[in-house]
Amino acid sequence: MRLLRITIAVAALAAAYARLLRKPILRWGASEAEAAARLPGDELLEDADGVATRAIDVAAPASAVWPWIAQIGPAPRGGAYTYDWIENLLGLNMHSVDRVLPDFQHPEVGDTIGYGPNRMRVERVEPEHVLAWRSEDGNWIWTFVLSGHNGTTRLISRNRFRLPTLAARIGMLPMEPASLVMERKMLRGIKERSERLAAG
Secondary structure (H helix, E strand, O other): OHHHHHHHHHHHHHHHHHHHHHHHHHOOOOOHHHHHOOOOOHHHOOOOOEEEEEEEEEOOOHHHHHHHHHOOEOOOOOEOOOOHHHHHHOOOOOOOOOOOOHHHOOOOOOOEEEEOOEEEEEEEEEOOOEEEEEEOOOOEEEEEEEEEEOOEEEEEEEEEEOOOOHHHHHHHHHHHHHHHHHHHHHHHHHHHHHHHHHHO
């Protein structure tokens, strides 16, 4: 009887999360149109089980935003501009820098970086516009899209993911809000660095 009550409570919580919280968690900062739009990089994983689209306005041109995107990754790259201590608890070796690293400014298709248990491979590069990575297992696509207008930039981060097992689907429930905490900090970190760079 107790197991039945626990099962019902968990199901009720999951339903409430899906109905009330999941949409704002997966679409922080993004408009309805941006969340619904087909973006560059989507073609890399057509049959996604989930999509997170998060965005921020940056008061700087794309040329000041791109360097921070280009150099994302574990040391000796530029980090992820989020909570390094959390990422490093997971063994990711992230050390967010506040300077542009010339050695990592020209990503090319085929480049790889370690990102936890996955290696990420650059799949699409359009400098100052698009950078897309695919995980080694093919279940995760992470794309940054930059749209410049009158000296400002709209920065969109899109994650498309496939959840091939029941364990992966269950494990994603706590990961979605956790990813919002980390990605919101990252987008704000990129914004601050970009605006500072543009200001000279």
